[in-house]
Amino acid sequence: MEDNTYDAIVVGSGISGGWAAKELCEKGLKVLMLERGGPYDHIKDYKTAQKNPWDFDHRGGTTVEQRKKLPVIHRGWAASESVIDAWANEEDCPYTEIKPFTWWRSYRMGGRSILWGRQSYRLSPMDFEANEKEGIAIPWPIGYQDLAPWYDHVEKFAGISGSKENLPHLPDGHFLPPMELNCVEKDVAARLKKHYQEKRHLIIGRTANLTAAIPGRTKCEFRNRCWEGCPFGGYFSTQSSTLPAAMKTGNLTVRPYSLVTQVLYDQDKKKATGVEVLDTETNKTYEYKSKIVFLCASTLNTAWILFNSATKIWPGGLGSSSGELGHNVMDHHYNIGAQGTVEGYEDQYVYGRRANGFYIPRFVNLSGDKRDYLRGFGYQGGASRQGWGREIAELTMGGNFKDALTEPGQWTIGATAFGEILPYHENKISLDKTRKDKWGLPILAMDAELKENELKMRKDMQEEMKQMFDAVGIKNVSTWDGGHALGHGIHEMGTARMGRDPKTSVLNKWNQIWDCMNVFVTDGACMTSSGCQNPSLTYMALTARAADYAVSELKKNNL
Numbered sequence: 001m002e003d004n005t006y007d008a009i010v011v012g013s014g015i016s017g018g019w020a021a022k023e024l025c026e027k028g029l030k031v032l033m034l035e036r037g038g039p040y041d042h043i044k045d046y047k048t049a050q051k052n053p054w055d056f057d058h059r060g061g062t063t064v065e066q067r068k069k070l071p072v073i074h075r076g077w078a079a080s081e082s083v084i085d086a087w088a089n090e091e092d093c094p095y096t097e098i099k100p101f102t103w104w105r106s107y108r109m110g111g112r113s114i115l116w117g118r119q120s121y122r123l124s125p126m127d128f129e130a131n132e133k134e135g136i137a138i139p140w141p142i143g144y145q146d147l148a149p150w151y152d153h154v155e156k157f158a159g160i161s162g163s164k165e166n167l168p169h170l171p172d173g174h175f176l177p178p179m180e181l182n183c184v185e186k187d188v189a190a191r192l193k194k195h196y197q198e199k200r201h202l203i204i205g206r207t208a209n210l211t212a213a214i215p216g217r218t219k220c221e222f223r224n225r226c227w228e229g230c231p232f233g234g235y236f237s238t239q240s241s242t243l244p245a246a247m248k249t250g251n252l253t254v255r256p257y258s259l260v261t262q263v264l265y266d267q268d269k270k271k272a273t274g275v276e277v278l279d280t281e282t283n284k285t286y287e288y289k290s291k292i293v294f295l296c297a298s299t300l301n302t303a304w305i306l307f308n309s310a311t312k313i314w315p316g317g318l319g320s321s322s323g324e325l326g327h328n329v330m331d332h333h334y335n336i337g338a339q340g341t342v343e344g345y346e347d348q349y350v351y352g353r354r355a356n357g358f359y360i361p362r363f364v365n366l367s368g369d370k371r372d373y374l375r376g377f378g379y380q381g382g383a384s385r386q387g388w389g390r391e392i393a394e395l396t397m398g399g400n401f402k403d404a405l406t407e408p409g410q411w412t413i414g415a416t417a418f419g420e421i422l423p424y425h426e427n428k429i430s431l432d433k434t435r436k437d438k439w440g441l442p443i444l445a446m447d448a449e450l451k452e453n454e455l456k457m458r459k460d461m462q463e464e465m466k467q468m469f470d471a472v473g474i475k476n477v478s479t480w481d482g483g484h485a486l487g488h489g490i491h492e493m494g495t496a497r498m499g500r501d502p503k504t505s506v507l508n509k510w511n512q513i514w515d516c517m518n519v520f521v522t523d524g525a526c527m528t529s530s531g532c533q534n535p536s537l538t539y540m541a542l543t544a545r546a547a548d549y550a551v552s553e554l555k556k557n558n559l
Helices: 015-026 064-069 125-134 144-158 183-195 238-248 299-307 399-405 452-471 536-555
Strands: 005-011 031-034 252-255 258-266 271-279 285-295 336-342 358-360 377-385 411-420 428-436 442-447 475-481 516-521
Touching (some): 005 271, 015 031, 015 238, 015 536, 031 285, 125 144, 144 536, 183 358, 183 377, 183 411, 258 285, 271 516, 285 536, 299 442, 377 452, 516 536
Parallel strands (some): 005 031, 031 252, 285 516
Antiparallel strands (some): 271 285, 336 411, 336 475, 377 411, 428 442
């Protein structure tokens, strides 16, 4: 008979859940981590990571049956034979699109921490202050100075490689040595800097790939097959990093196949007493008790759990008293950019598969630059030289053609922009009680879209990249705009935002639910605004900070 009582319960095993488990376990708490999906073990379960491209049955492509069963994942670039089994079963776990919404989910141990792009940037003081200065939504209850030591803390453990640039709008961190820009990227970076009088910068990406070994993990091998799982632990994931650290304490219990259906709430004590779990294999229901609960199920699923909790007291769910639960959904909008060819450098080539690209930090609405929209965007991209695969097999395979293919092709360069989406109250999710999932539970309905500010920004996102490429001598520059449905950026945020006032926010400055102080939300749901930087590093820092506070309050008997 398993003991169902713990000091803390962590819901979810992705980037935030892994950090919550590690921090709480290392501070001496007995922790239960609940994962709705199945086990996924480090190294052992990375089934394709050591395969050669020709070992795949479909050479990387997906089948007609997979395209039929996983239509959402096939909307983007994630439908690859090597990782197709990583994505959630869309037939078992449907959702309703009131407006188009692309929801990328991975229901297994480690969540999307195996699959993420690893780009790791701090939000800046400006990002934390923007809402208040511009009168948008509500102010953040914390500032950069509150999170800076926690950024340090998580960067040291996760292992972030990057270059120090001394840019106020993109704070430097605790970095391992940076990866290198290739020869074309270095040249373009120098030309950009000169042309724009050091107001625009092209730098190597800041990535959670190790460029030097750290305890328990060896450095990145530059295979660039990260999302298949890294047998070397060369990049940060729950499996390679936080889970081993938590297990080492002897304080962690992991329970897979555990779909948390609600937080259990005691109305008299005004506290959560634990969670209710549906075992997805047996369909049996269990209750687990704890002193504190950390919800890290990912932005939208965390909101789903809250919608279904304490509904006898709050019809809208636990944390809904402000009227903001499920609202203010954000993402980063992209699928837009430019590309071109680069002359010269015919005598140089690239070797290996750098698991990274370049980054152009935000430059609009900064230092006197003023646009007809708020906030801004950055670019991520890379330069490379085309290989023999540039030509198609059907062309005549004569001797001259074969000789030509032994020479590398042109150098090309391209980048896509990632833009900030403002927190709009009307961008929301809710429960669709007319439809059910495999287990008879209500599903989410998505009602969120880009608005005028983002649409104006997109024009600049495309045009500015073209102008920069033209300015530095890139040839044959073309642009693209694939449009953007929310969710496609895989950076869902909002739904349970932090704030200073319980009347306008779901969480306080320590990530506690105002209505139930022993429940903490530290995944993307807590974000008050989104910045234009990749958000995962911020989730890590917020989680570590909240865990430290939670243990301190427990010791004082305040929770």
